[in-house]
Amino acid sequence: MPDTFFGWIAFLWEEYAPLFIRGTGNTLLLAVSGTAFGFVIGLLVAILRTVPLSAKDKPVRKCVVRTFHILIGIYIEVFRGTPMIVQAMVLYYGLLQSFMPAMGAAVFIISLNTGAYMAEILRGGIIAVDKGQKEAAQAIGMTHWQSMCSVVLPQAVRNALPSIGNEFIVNIKDSSVLNVISVSELFFQGKSASGTYLRYYETFFIVALIYLVLTFLSARLIGWLERKLDGPDSFVIHGSQSDSRAVIRGNKEG
């Protein structure tokens, strides 16, 4: 048996590398799918929530829209107002257990949880988009759906990108609570690996390092993505006489 801290680290890694790697893979899978599905949920909620109602609308339509508003409100309150660890217990043992494997249930739970936060994040992003953008879209005859999808949401998402990226990082860490429904994500694997030799300190030191690497790399990736989405500062004058593809520096506002 090793007798130093680093000795134990090396030993445990040697012994359990496949376990840690599988756990890391599952943690990433949960974080990526949870953030992606949560994002889609957030977008749908954002579109539904902003459906305009006019005094001339038929009562049926008004009723449907209001019902959606209430349901959306309840969804957001419940999922933001309870810990995900509790949501996992209630949903898994109360409902999902009987018709899906733990991993499927975990994706389902983390997506619903993230969706509630995304909905609020995107609401903020939409508020930050100038009202005139939506009006201009309406003025050329776009429907609510069209104007949201092609004009408002792309800008809202850009505004909200730092917070959306943050959700991903939160999900890398918080997916660990899903160990309570026995999903073999990183924390769960850490528990398994520490059991045999009862080396909690060293095992979870490794786990902590892996989490840190994941979140550090994700933060860099998100930063790169943000810059990429902003596009170049300059544009090419089209068909200028010399066709020299002269580049004019744009004077960016704001």
Next chain:
Amino acid sequence: MAAQEILKIEHLSKRFGSNQVLRDVDFSVTQGEVVCIIGSSGSGKSTLLRCINLLEEPTGGNICYHGKDIDTLPVTDYRARVGMVFQQFNLFDNMTVLENCTVGQKKVLGRDRREAEQKAIAYLQRVGMDKYIHAKPAQLSGGQKQRVAIARALAMDPEVLLFDEPTSALDPEMVGEVLQVMRDLANVGKITMVIVTHEMEFAREMADRVVFMDEGVILEEGTPDQIFETPKEERTRIFLKRILRN
């Protein structure tokens, strides 16, 4: 043949809470005419335009488009036929100049990409912005933005264009380029236009009809000569005196 009446607005009223902004406004627009709406700040000019385009929901009265009550038409179809140019330009910030001018054609009118781009470029040429098709709005000056916004509206082939103070957010040296485009549209393009403006010179020169609004009503209307030379109402005289002195 008498010119066609495109829009006929009767007894239009609009209330924001307890604030009655428009009362019993009657107004019509005939094919090919240029109507300038003038009046002091807060008199309801913008609200009238926004009601015509249904960006605001009127609280009373009715609007007929070619004799049909617009309540019987799909709102989006109607809006596509009535273009709008805003004071703050409102170009789609997430799109290039070209995309700004094609997105509506593709999504609303169902034109294919080639046709939409040809049309967009033709109108961008018309407003002198065809060189900038790859630029984003943030990279353009105010006057350039407004010219693109006009091309965007024109690309939908609307029957009437509504302008809400198209030059008042511009630096003085850029006002001319936008007014020049509008002159060209009226003279050469024979585009039907309703223009809310504080540019009295322009109204006098270009308008077939000038409408003076005051406290939510149309106080008087007539030819530029009638309104500017021999206004009937005292309030019109006061308004003109005040604005022409500045």
